[in-house]
Amino acid sequence: MNVRASSFEQGPIRPPNEARSLLLRLTRNCPWNQCLFCPVYKTRKFSLRSVEEIKQDIQTARNIADDILALSHQLGRNGAVDDEVISRISNGPGYSQCYRGMAVWMYYGTNACFLQDADNLIMKTDDLVAVLTFLREKFPEITRVTTYSRSKTISRKSGESLKRIRKAGLNRVHIGLETGYDPLLKFMKKGVTAAVQIEAGRKLMEAGVEVSEYVMPGLGGQAMWREHAMETARVLNQINPHFIRLRSLRVPDRIPLYENLKNGSFVMQTDDALAEEIRLFIASLDGITSRVTSDHIMNLLEDVSGKLPEDKEAMLKVIQSYQDLPDKERLIFRLGRRGGAYRSIDDFRRDTATYQKINLLIQNIEASEGAPGVERYITEMVDRYI
């Protein structure tokens, strides 16, 4: 068998913080697939993969890793996957995408593995335990295994099952909580209630699994933003997850929510209103020790991040510093942020050359298309990331 041309199956997405994790696919697509705001699996059908098939993929991944180690020794690098090994693999003919991806994973040495796709706890506990055990046997160097799952699915597992899964090697579950406001969960067809989300989060925590809850600023639109912010904080205050990750709503034309946008039954938050929504959300987090991150490119204020409770004031200050900017400067910051020029308000303050360029760009767009043209330009830029 030609190891260099071999591959294993991988799915379409992973969380931003798993960019350098080894990706293995346990199930295909999403078994729920109804959320109005979700662009990911809409045209694809969910299916389970058999334990044998997944084990075969893990074995292929191991064979590739061993081949890369052998190449490293052959090149006199003593098993290190460094620039020279990477360059040989990147420039050589006949290497599969998976082979190259594995080399990059070994180069970064994160020792982390993310299991795709959207809801792997839907697997039978025995099957998931068998897969995790095999993965840990074949890759003893892996120190962190994470996956996505739905609260509803997690709530159906017994505490005992979750403990077995944890013991077999699953360290962390990323959950798309999105909102804790029941009317909004219903409107968005999330298929879960706030009470079930609390139950699921707590169950995982009790089983010793790290919990990472994704929240979606903007999801309440202009009608429900306040309840969205406060109820989501209320739910999280009862879970106290390890991580709270912000990933703001965008509505490209390929998702169901776009219809609501067109017919006026959903109105997007403006960036300024979104800043106020996030301020209210952070201010309402109380009595918990979670780490908050905004590490998604679609977030306006990436540096709203820190550990609760000690960094709460600093996070609120970041939002305030955006809100205190004069109108023109907020517009320049927004355009620069959405175009990838700034990551923070500090960048914006430091980089005067970029400031001047963006200012000129805004003047040009306004001269030809007026103020709505600038807003269109910003929307187009941010939607590129979806």
Ligand code: SF4
């Ligand atoms: S459960 Fe997750 S992956 Fe499935 S449709 Fe909803 S947001 Fe998308």
